[in-house]
Amino acid sequence: MPIHLGATRRLNGHDIGPLRRRPAILVAALVLVCLLVGLALVVAGPWGRSAAPGPGTFTVTVPMAIARQYHTATLLADGRVLIAGGGNGHPLVAKAELYDPATGTFRTTGALISVREGHTATLLQDGLVLITGGEGTLGSVVYASAELYDPKTGTFSPTGSMITARYNHTATLLHDGRVLIVGGWTRTAPIASAELYDPKTGTFVATGSTTTARREHSATLLADGRVLIAGGNDGSSSLASAEVYDPSTGDFAQTGSMTTARQDHAATLLSDGRVLITGGGQPQADGATSGLASAELYDPKAGTFSPTGSMATGRNSQTATLLADGRVLMAGGSNGLTDLTSAELYDPRSGAFISTGSMATAHYGAPALLLQDGRVLIVGRSDQSPDLPSAEVYQP
Numbered sequence: 001m002p003i004h005l006g007a008t009r010r011l012n013g014h015d016i017g018p019l020r021r022r023p024a025i026l027v028a029a030l031v032l033v034c035l036l037v038g039l040a041l042v043v044a045g046p047w048g049r050s051a052a053p054g055p056g057t058f059t060v061t062v063p064m065a066i067a068r069q070y071h072t073a074t075l076l077a078d079g080r081v082l083i084a085g086g087g088n089g090h091p092l093v094a095k096a097e098l099y100d101p102a103t104g105t106f107r108t109t110g111a112l113i114s115v116r117e118g119h120t121a122t123l124l125q126d127g128l129v130l131i132t133g134g135e136g137t138l139g140s141v142v143y144a145s146a147e148l149y150d151p152k153t154g155t156f157s158p159t160g161s162m163i164t165a166r167y168n169h170t171a172t173l174l175h176d177g178r179v180l181i182v183g184g185w186t187r188t189a190p191i192a193s194a195e196l197y198d199p200k201t202g203t204f205v206a207t208g209s210t211t212t213a214r215r216e217h218s219a220t221l222l223a224d225g226r227v228l229i230a231g232g233n234d235g236s237s238s239l240a241s242a243e244v245y246d247p248s249t250g251d252f253a254q255t256g257s258m259t260t261a262r263q264d265h266a267a268t269l270l271s272d273g274r275v276l277i278t279g280g281g282q283p284q285a286d287g288a289t290s291g292l293a294s295a296e297l298y299d300p301k302a303g304t305f306s307p308t309g310s311m312a313t314g315r316n317s318q319t320a321t322l323l324a325d326g327r328v329l330m331a332g333g334s335n336g337l338t339d340l341t342s343a344e345l346y347d348p349r350s351g352a353f354i355s356t357g358s359m360a361t362a363h364y365g366a367p368a369l370l371l372q373d374g375r376v377l378i379v380g381r382s383d384q385s386p387d388l389p390s391a392e393v394y395q396p
Helices: 022-044
Strands: 008-011 014-018 057-061 072-075 081-084 095-100 105-111 120-123 129-132 146-150 155-159 170-173 179-182 194-198 203-207 218-221 227-230 242-246 251-255 266-269 275-278 295-299 304-308 319-322 328-331 343-347 352-356 368-370 376-379 391-395
Touching (some): 081 129, 170 218, 227 275, 266 319, 328 376
Antiparallel strands (some): 057 391, 129 146, 242 251, 266 275, 343 352, 376 391
């Protein structure tokens, strides 16, 4: 008997409902699955790439070519990042490397003239990178020497030497193109002297001295061209004092003191001209530095510090990076007992910190910088894994 739509089937004399068109339904389902798979491949790309990481997350990138700690990371004018100095414990390494954000890879470049750690690396207005001071393998020497890296040739060349050998100092690019070198350590005492590097002559000259000798301090270029020097250690204890350097006079002058003495802290110039001071700590009996959760703001107009919200976790030697939207990313560091993977965001509008994604690996004292595409690169360094070659990228 022919079968018509709407007809019913009978089994043992009983109706069992309308006839189901199972073959047609299966074909339709198969077509739908194929369409969805095809759409997924189009979105992912011809090689099936995974989706981009979501906001507030860290992604592990290809590790550095050479595992190192106590190195520097400098954003070049073309968007690449120069990694120089430090090493996999000791001996130190001379070979530098470049990170390319476009490919997410590292490759080696020229070698430093002198292996060094605890040095500074400053991008000059002409695109060269100034490397100053630091110490050699196992503290065998403290350097006064300096060298220049040329991204066009991928080589380092000597330039004039500093007047005073130093490491753990600061180097700040001034508005006029000179570089201010402040403080540091001689291995026996903190340093009060400061000097200026002139790229036009390739020489260092003395300038005014800080009112207090200090190391492990911060130096922040203010919007008006002056430089805020805050905290640090005077050789016996952490400091709450701060001073301001005026390039027009070459003098340091005391300004208001921080609400809390701290060293190994972070200082970040905010979009509104204030300076955010976060974390750091004081020396403990075991020689380690405690981790402070407190934070404060410096107002250059009033010359005073005032408290702001506290971090969820006390930390020293953490990164602090100003994001494109004005918030500040704090990542890693140490709480005085262990290295940290956690990260937090500070919002200047609310004065509060909120948690964000955590890193895959603890990074302590690792350099971090804002890439030209708005992401943040963090590279190497952990006391718990001193030969750490890993690098991670944060997507705001």
